[in-house]
Amino acid sequence: xxxxxxxxxxxxxxxxxxxxxxxxxxxxxxxxxxxxxxxxxxxxxxxxxxxxxxxxxxxxxxxxxxxxxxxxxxxxxxxxxxxxxxxxxxxxxxxxxxxxxxxxxxxxxxxxxxxxxxxxxxxxxxxxxxxxxxxxxxxxxx
Numbered sequence: 001x002x003x004x005x006x007x008x009x010x011x012x013x014x015x016x017x018x019x020x021x022x023x024x025x026x027x028x029x030x031x032x033x034x035x036x037x038x039x040x041x042x043x044x045x046x047x048x049x050x051x052x053x054x055x056x057x058x059x060x061x062x063x064x065x066x067x068x069x070x071x072x073x074x075x076x077x078x079x080x081x082x083x084x085x086x087x088x089x090x091x092x093x094x095x096x097x098x099x100x101x102x103x104x105x106x107x108x109x110x111x112x113x114x115x116x117x118x119x120x121x122x123x124x125x126x127x128x129x130x131x132x133x134x135x136x137x138x139x140x141x142x
Contacts, residue, residue: 041076062092082130102138
């Protein structure tokens with residue numbers, strides 16, 4: 001690797017034969033991460049899977065994120081996973097999810113069963129005190 005001196009910081013430029021890793025490359029194999037997530041609720045394993053799936057195609061990404069975030073939310077009560085699940089749900093169903101403004105979340109045009117799935121998840125978030133009833137009420141449902 002070639003080294004370039006810079007008064008502010010040292011920069012390394014990879015050469016053609018250097019092995020290069022991207023930020024989202026998974027360092028542990030999927031099976032190990034999934035086992036740690038399912039059995040122990042390991043947050044590091046969840047985060048590594050989460051960011052690994054971000055590089056996948058839409059269907060694989062949303063389905064996988066929904067499956068693993070649901071486990072972390074329901075089995076291990078990991079608050080971030082509740083939000084991750086609903087964001088993946090929104091992406092899968094072409095709904096813009098903006099948790100900074102709940103009034104912009106609109107599930108009213110979803111097909112009946114899909115809307116029920118969204119509403120049930122949001123109610124679960126209220127029951128687990130992840131969001132408030134006021135935030136839930138801001139979401140357009142009809």
